[in-house]
Amino acid sequence: MISLFEHAGGWQGLRRFIDVFYTSVLADPLLHPLFGQGRPEHVTHLTAFTAETFGGPDDFTANMGGFPHIIAVHRGLKITEEQRSRFVELYMAAADTAGLPADAPFREALRSHVEFGSRVALQNSHAETDDALHPLREVPLWTWPE
Numbered sequence: 001m002i003s004l005f006e007h008a009g010g011w012q013g014l015r016r017f018i019d020v021f022y023t024s025v026l027a028d029p030l031l032h033p034l035f036g037q038g039r040p041e042h043v044t045h046l047t048a049f050t051a052e053t054f055g056g057p058d059d060f061t062a063n064m065g066g067f068p069h070i071i072a073v074h075r076g077l078k079i080t081e082e083q084r085s086r087f088v089e090l091y092m093a094a095a096d097t098a099g100l101p102a103d104a105p106f107r108e109a110l111r112s113h114v115e116f117g118s119r120v121a122l123q124n125s126h127a128e129t130d131d132a133l134h135p136l137r138e139v140p141l142w143t144w145p146e
C-alpha cells in the first residue's frame, strides 16, 4: 500500500496544502496573536514534518531540529482549546482548497493526525516542567486507518 505522503502528491502536494493552511492561520483573528507575522521557515518546516510523519523522507528529523525543536517552539504558548479546534478546522479546510485527495480513508488519516498532534501541542504549550510534557519524543509514523 502506498504511503500517505505519496497519496497526498508527495512534497509538491503537501507544500501547496501547508502554504494554504499557513496563510489561513495568519489571517485568523483567534490564531493571529500566537503566530504574529509568522516565520519564513514555517511552511518548509511544517511541510517537512508532515512529509515525514506521512511516510516520506526524514529531512525534518535529520536536518531541521526534529521533535525536540517542535517541543521547544510550542512550550509557553498556552494554547487554548478554542485555538486548538480552530487550527484543526483550518487544516481540514486547507485540504479542500489545496485539492488534496478527498477519499474518506485519506481524510480520516489527515484528521486523526491533526487531532492527535494538536492535542500534543496544546499539552506541551502548558508544560511548566519536563514531566508535564506529552511523552511523545519522535515524529510519529502515521498511516492509513484500520
Ligand code: HEM
Residues within 6 Å of the ligand: 031, 034, 035, 038, 039, 041, 042, 043, 045, 046, 049, 070, 073, 074, 077, 079, 083, 084, 087, 113, 114, 115, 116, 117, 118, 121, 122
Ligand atoms: C499537528 C499539530 C501541529 C504540528 C505538526 C505543528 C508543527 C509545528 C512546527 C514544525 C513548527 C516549527 C516551525 C519552524 O520551525 O519554523 C511549529 C511552530 C509553531 N506552532 Fe505548531 N504544530 C502543531 C499544532 C499547533 C497548534 C494547535 C498551535 C496553536 C493553535 C500551534 C502553534 C504554533 C506556533 C505559534 C509556532 C511558532 C510560530 C511560527 O513558526 O510561525 N501549533 N509548529
